[in-house]
Amino acid sequence: MLGTVNLSLLTNTKMLAQAQSYSTTISPCVEIKIELYIRQTRNGSLSAFKKLVECNSKAVPYLIKDLNNPDGTVRFITISVLGEIGVNAAPASRYLSASLNNPSKDLRFLTVHTLGKIGIGAKEAVPALIAALKDRDSEVRSGAAEALVNIGTGSKEVVPALMTALKDKDSSVRFGVAEVLGKIGTGSKEVVPALINALKDKDSSVRSGVAEVLGKIGTGSKEVVPALMTALKDEDSSVRDSAADALGEIGIGAKEAVPALMTALKDEDSSVRSGVADALGEIGIGAKEAVPALMTALKDENSSVRNSAAEALGKIGTGAKEVVPALIAALKDEDSSVRDGAAEALGEIGIGAKEVVPALMTALKDEDSSVRDSAADALGKISFGEQDAFLITVIQDSSIRDRDAEALRTIGTGIKEAVSALIIALKDEDSSVRSGVADALGEIGIGAKEAVPVLMTALKDEDSSVRNSAAEALGKIGTGAKEVVPALIAALKDEDSSVRDGAAEALGEIGTGAKEAVPALIAALKDEDSDVRSSAAYTLVKIGTEAKEVVPVLIAALKDSNRHIRHKATKALGKIGTEVKEVVPVLITALKDGDSDVRSGAAYALGKIGIRAKEVVPALITALKDGDSDVRFMAAGALGKIGIRAKEVVPALITALEDDNYDDYRIFGYMAISAIARIRGNLKYASTNLIEALKLSKYDSVFSDSLIVSSLVQIGKDAVPVVITALQDKDDIVRYEAAGVLGQIGTAAKEALPELTNVFLNRKNVNYVRYQALRAINTIAPDKKILSVVNIYGDNFMLSPYYGTGSRASKVRKVTRNYLAAQPLVVCKVSIIRTLLPWKCPDEKLTENIETQVDKKTDNPQPQKRL
Incomplete structure (x- = not known):
C-alpha cells in the first residue's frame, strides 16, 4: 500500500542513526537518481515527486516507461508528475493518449488535465482529446475541452468538435465548453454565433455563463452587444444579471445598449437593477442619456441599487452636472454605503457648486468613517475659488477637527493652495480661527513646512490657545522645523x-535636533506646573541628553510630588544608560515607591544602566514579589540585562514562575526565562532550570517556549545531557521540544543519538514526537536512508507540534487548513489522488479526518497504521 514504510528500514534505524555521514557528488538527475525518485514517489514521497519535476525533460523517458506499469496507483502518480513538468513532457503525449481509453474514469480525467498542462507540446493527442469530447463521463468531456484550448492547436477539427460539445446532454459540460470557446473568441468566425445561440440554452446556468463569456469577448464581434441586450429580457434573473455585468465589462463599446439598460433599471430583481447601474457607470460618458434614470434609481428601495446609481453618476462624470442636487440628497441616505458612494461621486464630478462644499463638510461629521474619508477626498478633488473661506469654515468647526483629524490632513494635502490659505488665515481676527489654523497645519505635518515662520510668529500671539497650538504644530511638522528651537525655548x-507644556512636547518631537534646549528643559523640571515638569523630563529622554548635565536634576525629580514626573524621571535615567554611582541608591529607593509605574520604571532603569552593585540584585529579587505584574516583569528583565552570575537569581526566578498568583503569567515567564538564559556561571545548572521553565510555562506562550529552545541551543553541547533527560519526560510537548533542541544543536549532540533512536522506535510516542526525533537524528548524523524516512513522515504527517493541544488548537487547525488550501492540484478532483497526495489536496473531509486523528492522540497514543 502506498505510504507504507519498509519495516526493516524502521527496525534498523538505530544503526542508521549511528552511521557515519557521507556526501556525494552524484548529479541529482542521472539515471540512478531518477529511478530512485520514481521508487520513492511510489511510497508517497513528496520531495521525490518534486525532484522528478525539477529533473524535467530528463525524467520524461523513465516516466513514460512507468505509464505501462500494471499498478494503477503508480500510473496515477506518474501522470501527475508529467503534468507538473508541463510542456517539456511533450514526448509523453502520444503515450498518454492511450490512457484515454482506460476503463478507469479517474485515470481518464487525470490524463486530460495532464495533457492540458503539457499544452502546446501535446498536439499529438488532439485526435484522442476530440474523441474524449464524447467520453461517457461528463468531467472527462469538460476536461478534454479545456485541454484542447490549452494546446492551442489550429486543427480545423477542434472548433467543430467543441461546437458539437456545446450541445452536450450534461449542462455542466455545455457550460465548460462555452467558457473554452470564449477563450478562442473571435479567432474563429463560427464561435460567436454558436455562443449567441447558446444564450437560448434550456439551462439558465448555461445561459448565464455564456453571457459572461460574451462579455469577455467584447466588441470583437458586432453581434455580441445586441445578443446581450436580448438577454437582459431573459426569464431568469441570474441571466439578466450576467448580461448586465457583461455589458459593463464591454464598457464604452456597449453604448448602443444604454436604452435597453435604462429599461432594465426597472427590473423586478434588485440585483439586476444594481448590476445595470454598475454597467451604465462602466460605459461612462457614453451613458449620459441614462442620467435621469440613474437619478431616479437614487431613490430605489434597495440600498445596493442606490449605491450603484450614485457611483455610476460619478463615473459618468462632468456630463452629469444636473445630478448634483440628487447626490447631495443622497449624502443623507440612511445607508452608509449610499452616502459613501454619493460623496465619491461628487468628488469624481469635481464641481465646485456652492451647495456641494457645505454638504461635503457636513459629511465630514458622518458617523461612518468611510463616508468621512470619501467626503474629505472629494473636497480635495473639487476645484473652487474660495479656498480661504472654505478652510476657515472647516477649521472653525471643532467637531470636524476632533472627530477625524485624518480628514483634515486629506483636505490639506489634496488642495494645492491649502497651506497658503491657512497661512493667510493665521492672521484672522478671530482667535479661535487662528488656533484652529495652527492645529490644521500641525495635522498636515511636514507638508506645511512653509508655514514655520508664521507659526513662530504665532508663538507670540496674544491668545494663549493660539500660542499653544502653534507650539504643538511646530512639533508635529517635525525635523523640518529645526530653526524654531530658539523660539520654542523662549516659549518654555x-x-x-x-504653552510651556506644548513647547516642551514640541521640542521632544524635534528630538536630537533640539539639544540646545537641554539647559532650558532642565530648568523646566522645576516648573510650578506638574504637566510642564513631566513633559520636560520626557523630552530630555527623547533628545538623548548627556548624563552629567541632567542626572542630578532627574535624581531630584525622583522626589517630585507628581507620580508622572517620578515615573518619567526613572525612564529618563534608564534612557541615558550610564553607570553613575549616585543613581543606584535613589532607583533602589524608587523600587518601593507608592506608585507601581514608578517602581516599574526604576526596575527598568536599573536593568538599562546595567550596574552590578551588590545591593541591586537583592532589591530586584524582592521586586519579583511585587503585587504589580509590570513591576515583576521589569525586575525579571533587569536581572537578565545586568547579567549577574549570582546563583540566588535563578531560584528566585524559578520560584516566581511557580507562583500561580501571577496574573500576567506568560509575559512574566518570558522575561524570567530571558534572565535565566543570561546566566553564564554554570551552564548545566542554567540548562536544568531552562528545562524546568519549559515544563512550568504550561505551553501557553509561543514566545517563552521559543526563547527557552533558542537559549538551550545557544548553550550548546553543555546543555545536551540535560536535554537528553528531557527526552524521557512524560509530557509530549517537552519531548518534542527536547528533540528539536538536539537537532538544532547538531553534530555536537552526538551523544544523544541512542536516546533519540529509542524515542523514534518507541511506538507509544505520538507520531509528531517520533518524527521530530528522526529529524534530529538526520541532522546530527546525516544519512540518505534516514532522510528518505524523514521525507515520508513529513509528507504523511504534516502536523504542527501543538496541533490539537491547549488553547492553540483552533489556530493550528486554521494554519493547517490554509496550508492545504494554498497548494491545490487539479488532480485533486480524483478521489484516489486525494488519498495518495493528501498534502496537496484541500479536501474538507480529509482535513477533518486529519484533525480528528490528531485530536485523539492524547487519548490513544498508539501509532497510526501507515507508520
Whole structure:
C-alpha cells in the first residue's frame, strides 16, 4: 500500500542513526537518481515527486516507461508528475493518449488535465482529446475541452468538435465548453454565433455563463452587444444579471445598449437593477442619456441599487452636472454605503457648486468613517475659488477637527493652495480661527513646512490657545522645523502653563535636533506646573541628553510630588544608560515607591544602566514579589540585562514562575526565562532550570517556549545531557521540544543519538514526537536512508507540534487548513489522488479526518497504521 514504510528500514534505524555521514557528488538527475525518485514517489514521497519535476525533460523517458506499469496507483502518480513538468513532457503525449481509453474514469480525467498542462507540446493527442469530447463521463468531456484550448492547436477539427460539445446532454459540460470557446473568441468566425445561440440554452446556468463569456469577448464581434441586450429580457434573473455585468465589462463599446439598460433599471430583481447601474457607470460618458434614470434609481428601495446609481453618476462624470442636487440628497441616505458612494461621486464630478462644499463638510461629521474619508477626498478633488473661506469654515468647526483629524490632513494635502490659505488665515481676527489654523497645519505635518515662520510668529500671539497650538504644530511638522528651537525655548518661559507644556512636547518631537534646549528643559523640571515638569523630563529622554548635565536634576525629580514626573524621571535615567554611582541608591529607593509605574520604571532603569552593585540584585529579587505584574516583569528583565552570575537569581526566578498568583503569567515567564538564559556561571545548572521553565510555562506562550529552545541551543553541547533527560519526560510537548533542541544543536549532540533512536522506535510516542526525533537524528548524523524516512513522515504527517493541544488548537487547525488550501492540484478532483497526495489536496473531509486523528492522540497514543 502506498505510504507504507519498509519495516526493516524502521527496525534498523538505530544503526542508521549511528552511521557515519557521507556526501556525494552524484548529479541529482542521472539515471540512478531518477529511478530512485520514481521508487520513492511510489511510497508517497513528496520531495521525490518534486525532484522528478525539477529533473524535467530528463525524467520524461523513465516516466513514460512507468505509464505501462500494471499498478494503477503508480500510473496515477506518474501522470501527475508529467503534468507538473508541463510542456517539456511533450514526448509523453502520444503515450498518454492511450490512457484515454482506460476503463478507469479517474485515470481518464487525470490524463486530460495532464495533457492540458503539457499544452502546446501535446498536439499529438488532439485526435484522442476530440474523441474524449464524447467520453461517457461528463468531467472527462469538460476536461478534454479545456485541454484542447490549452494546446492551442489550429486543427480545423477542434472548433467543430467543441461546437458539437456545446450541445452536450450534461449542462455542466455545455457550460465548460462555452467558457473554452470564449477563450478562442473571435479567432474563429463560427464561435460567436454558436455562443449567441447558446444564450437560448434550456439551462439558465448555461445561459448565464455564456453571457459572461460574451462579455469577455467584447466588441470583437458586432453581434455580441445586441445578443446581450436580448438577454437582459431573459426569464431568469441570474441571466439578466450576467448580461448586465457583461455589458459593463464591454464598457464604452456597449453604448448602443444604454436604452435597453435604462429599461432594465426597472427590473423586478434588485440585483439586476444594481448590476445595470454598475454597467451604465462602466460605459461612462457614453451613458449620459441614462442620467435621469440613474437619478431616479437614487431613490430605489434597495440600498445596493442606490449605491450603484450614485457611483455610476460619478463615473459618468462632468456630463452629469444636473445630478448634483440628487447626490447631495443622497449624502443623507440612511445607508452608509449610499452616502459613501454619493460623496465619491461628487468628488469624481469635481464641481465646485456652492451647495456641494457645505454638504461635503457636513459629511465630514458622518458617523461612518468611510463616508468621512470619501467626503474629505472629494473636497480635495473639487476645484473652487474660495479656498480661504472654505478652510476657515472647516477649521472653525471643532467637531470636524476632533472627530477625524485624518480628514483634515486629506483636505490639506489634496488642495494645492491649502497651506497658503491657512497661512493667510493665521492672521484672522478671530482667535479661535487662528488656533484652529495652527492645529490644521500641525495635522498636515511636514507638508506645511512653509508655514514655520508664521507659526513662530504665532508663538507670540496674544491668545494663549493660539500660542499653544502653534507650539504643538511646530512639533508635529517635525525635523523640518529645526530653526524654531530658539523660539520654542523662549516659549518654555511663557506665562501660560499650557504653552510651556506644548513647547516642551514640541521640542521632544524635534528630538536630537533640539539639544540646545537641554539647559532650558532642565530648568523646566522645576516648573510650578506638574504637566510642564513631566513633559520636560520626557523630552530630555527623547533628545538623548548627556548624563552629567541632567542626572542630578532627574535624581531630584525622583522626589517630585507628581507620580508622572517620578515615573518619567526613572525612564529618563534608564534612557541615558550610564553607570553613575549616585543613581543606584535613589532607583533602589524608587523600587518601593507608592506608585507601581514608578517602581516599574526604576526596575527598568536599573536593568538599562546595567550596574552590578551588590545591593541591586537583592532589591530586584524582592521586586519579583511585587503585587504589580509590570513591576515583576521589569525586575525579571533587569536581572537578565545586568547579567549577574549570582546563583540566588535563578531560584528566585524559578520560584516566581511557580507562583500561580501571577496574573500576567506568560509575559512574566518570558522575561524570567530571558534572565535565566543570561546566566553564564554554570551552564548545566542554567540548562536544568531552562528545562524546568519549559515544563512550568504550561505551553501557553509561543514566545517563552521559543526563547527557552533558542537559549538551550545557544548553550550548546553543555546543555545536551540535560536535554537528553528531557527526552524521557512524560509530557509530549517537552519531548518534542527536547528533540528539536538536539537537532538544532547538531553534530555536537552526538551523544544523544541512542536516546533519540529509542524515542523514534518507541511506538507509544505520538507520531509528531517520533518524527521530530528522526529529524534530529538526520541532522546530527546525516544519512540518505534516514532522510528518505524523514521525507515520508513529513509528507504523511504534516502536523504542527501543538496541533490539537491547549488553547492553540483552533489556530493550528486554521494554519493547517490554509496550508492545504494554498497548494491545490487539479488532480485533486480524483478521489484516489486525494488519498495518495493528501498534502496537496484541500479536501474538507480529509482535513477533518486529519484533525480528528490528531485530536485523539492524547487519548490513544498508539501509532497510526501507515507508520
